[in-house]
Each structure stands twice: as structure tokens, then as C-alpha cells.
Amino acid sequence: MNGIVYLTGAGPGDYRLLTLRGREVLERADVVIYDYLADPRLLEFAPPTAEKIYVGKKAADHTLSQDKIIDLLIAKAKEGKIVVRLKGGDPFVFGRGGEESRALHDAGLPFEIIPGVTSAIGAPAYAGIPVTDRTAASSFAVVTGHEDPTKGQSSIHWDKLATAVDTLVFLMGVHNLPSITQQLVAHGRPATTPAALVRWGTKADQETLVATVGDIAEKAAACHFKAPAVFIVGDVVALRPSMQWFDTKPLFGLTIAVTRTHAQAPDLTHRLEELGARCLEVPTIRITPPTDGYQALDTAIADLEHYDWVIFTSTNGVDAFFRRLQHHGRDSRALGRAKLAAIGSATAKALTAYGLQADVVPGAYCAEDLAAALEPHLSGKERILIPRAKEARSVLPDTLRRWGAVVDVCQAYCTVEASENGAVLKDLLARQAIDVVTVTSSSAVRSFLSLSQAQASDLDDITFACIGPITARTCQEAGLKKIVTAQTYTIAGLAECITDWRIKQS
Known part of the structure; x- marks a missing residue:
């Protein structure tokens, strides 16, 4: 039985701009075949068992030819696999989705198109440049800046395009920028028209260069502005100072x-x-099981009803303790009369996932402050359990023991490099x-x-x-x-x- 291929738009760069439908099919994928412009974090939505195949293409650097990518899609679908073809932007906006869908149709294989946010709109938006605006632009066109070199002659009608619409957006045009701007000016677009380049639009390393049609090629060369970038031409570029929002964030560029x-x-x-x-x-660091094979923690869990307090010093400690408790077929009720202390708000919040509220949370989140917060609640005769990392400091148990408490410190987990x-x-x-x-x-x-x-x-x-x-x-x-x-x-x-x-x- 044949599988199915989902030609899926990954969006313009920021992985969070993937559509809900795109995420849905990724979560069911057997195979993910992905492009250079797709954020690697998108792959985390796929099952760990999914086969992930990189077929990225950059200028003069193709992992696989387009024909071989199509052969791969067909082969995997014929194996009965759910295949997600993850493409930067939108699969039908210069994404060669048309070629791939036609090939799948001719092979008699089912496919589905899942649109994505195209960089033609997403990148300008993140740069504070609208492609249309009631005061500046009523129309826009999206144009390839990198035509098929085997076509012989350009299919772009420069004499009509240059002045036909208010906003022009060129994709994949950095290499051909001098030629594009020369054609625009030669066919009637004023050299003074505002223009902008947006590199890695929607990503945290986004770069924006603002100039005019007449000088942007020279300025881009001078600052070594590189692909991938979107080239925007039109009066809308002049609106950027009042619409910037992404590259004005406090940590942008860091x-x-x-x-x-x-x-x-x-x-x-x-x-x-x-x-x-x-x-x-x-x-x-990563979290590993305790070096004693849970011996100390298992002993404490078996004797849990005799503890007056259980003190948690990290969210990892909370999760490790309750995983082990569940391993023994027990749950939060096993804590019985024991009161709970947490070193901070995050640790206290972790306890709520198990239906528990901490009795003591210090105002400042360190062992010294936790000990001080506990002192008014202790008579000096309490039995206290502290399940925590092997590597933790001894200040808390040492302080409690000086006050007369019987303290059992158990490894709940280890942190290793x-x-x-x-x-x-x-x-x-x-x-x-x-x-x-x-x-x-x-x-x-x-x-x-x-x-x-x-x-x-x-x-x-x-x-x-x-x-x-x-x-x-x-x-x-x-x-x-x-x-x-x-x-x-x-x-x-x-x-x-x-x-x-x-x-x-x-």
C-alpha cells in the first residue's frame, strides 16, 4: 500500500510560524525530507523514530538535484511511508512544489499541499515593512530574482513590471541585485524609490539594509550583504521607522x-x-540516575510515613523523587503527615503537578534562606528527608543537624557533563x-x-x-x-x- 506525501511550507524562518496543520503532519511523519531554509528545530516536532533526510540547496551547492529529490519522494511514498517534504516558505511560491506535485500525480501517489507563510510577506513584516498600505501601496507583486538559467531568455516583462504595481518583492535576488535594479530604472522606476534588503527574515539574526533602487546594489556590495534575503521596492519601505518592532526588541542581535x-x-x-x-x-550537564542505584532513596520511600518534613531543592529533585515513588506503585498519598518545603517558586510549582502545595518557600531561593525559613517550624526533634542531586552543597543538612534534626540526604539523581x-x-x-x-x-x-x-x-x-x-x-x-x-x-x-x-x- 502506498503512503502519502505532504508538501509542507515551513514558513520564512522562525520555526514558530509553522502552521498548525504543518505541525500535525510532522508529528505523524515516518520520513521528513527538508530544505536548507527550514529551521532544524522543526524536526523536533517529528517522532524520534522518523527518518530525517537533508536535501538543502544553496547557490552552487546542491545536496541533491531536484530530479533526485523527486525520485526520493516517490520511493519513500511507495514504501508506504508518511512523507513530509518540508520546504522553506510556501511550497508554491518559488518552492518547486509544482514540479514535485506533478511528479507525484504522474506516479499515481497521493499528496497534499500545506501552505506556509512565504518570506515575501513574512520577512518584510518582521522588518516593519508592509507590502500594502492604504497610504502607500494598493498592489504588490512577488518576483523571482533567480530565474531558471536554462530558459534562454527572461520571462519577466520588465517594461510592464517596473511600474505596474506599487510594491515589488524579489526572492533569491541578492546575486542578481545589480541587474534587477538596472532593469527597474531602465524601465521607468525612479532611482530614488525606497528599497530594502532583509536577510534571514523572522530569525533572531535578521539584518535589514535600507537604501534606494539607485544605490542599494552598491551599498549591499560594500557591506558584503549575503543571501538568503528578500529585496523590497516601493514607498512602503519608507514606513519602516514607524513600524519597526522585531529588531527593536531589547535583546535583538544578542x-x-x-x-x-x-x-x-x-x-x-x-x-x-x-x-x-x-x-x-x-x-x-545531563541528568542521570543516582550512583547508588536508588538504594538510599528506596530505603527512605519504604519508611516515608516516619518523616516529618520532605525538603526539595530543585525541580529535578521533585521529578526524580516522584518517578521513583511511582516505580514502587505509590503516589503522593504516601507522604502522609509529612510537611513539604521547596527552595523556590519553580520547585514549589513542580510539586503542584503532583497535587501538592509546599508549606514553606523562602523569600530568597538558596539553601541558607531555606534553612532560615524552616527554623520557626522546627523543634529540633524532627526527622527530615532531602532527596536531591549527589553533587549538592551540604550547608542545608548541616544546619538542620546543628539544630537537632535527624536528616537523611538521598541521591535522587546525578548531574554529569x-x-x-x-x-x-x-x-x-x-x-x-x-x-x-x-x-x-x-x-x-x-x-x-x-x-x-x-x-x-x-x-x-x-x-x-x-x-x-x-x-x-x-x-x-x-x-x-x-x-x-x-x-x-x-x-x-x-x-x-x-x-x-x-x-x-x-
């Missing part, structure tokens, strides 16, 4: 390495991206591609330095944004120079800290 684990990184990444940053998720990311990290540092590194624990700092094999003096141009004073102290002890510390020790506080720092820098 590249930030997020070192949290893969499971935890998205929360911080999304906050920073909303503020305009380009985020690179490069986890320096994410050695698989070492090469990526070294490459980013070698290319000086990072402006800010976010660190949310001392172990993340140590692992960053170990994986990167960088000396502190090699990192003088990078700012380390720390979630709290303990992490900042680890940075200082390592000899790092540029350190900023969140005033509120949360992910939201860390994002706010970076924003305040950037505004002061500006």
Missing part, C-alpha cells in the same frame, strides 16, 4: 548560549527569544559566536569550563548570566570576569537580569 538540560532549556530559551535574542541550546556537546561548544567559542552564557547551577559552570577546555582569560569577552549568588561565586572562583546575577533567583529573574544588563550596555 547570541545567548543556554546551558540547561534539554528538558529544562526551552523555558529560558522561549523567554529570551521573546525578548529578541538568538538562543543556542548547548546543555553542559554532557560530553556530547563538547565539540559544539568549542566550535562556538572558536568562532566567537557567543555573547552571553546562562548558567543556573555551579555544576553547569564547572561543566562549561571542562567541556570547552577554555581558560578563564579566553572568555573575557563573554558575559556569564547567573541565576543566583552561589552560581555567581563559582564563576568568580573560576576567574571569570564578566558576571551578572539575577536579583530574583528564577528563570524569569534571569531573563530580566540579562535584559537590564543589555539596556545598560546600550
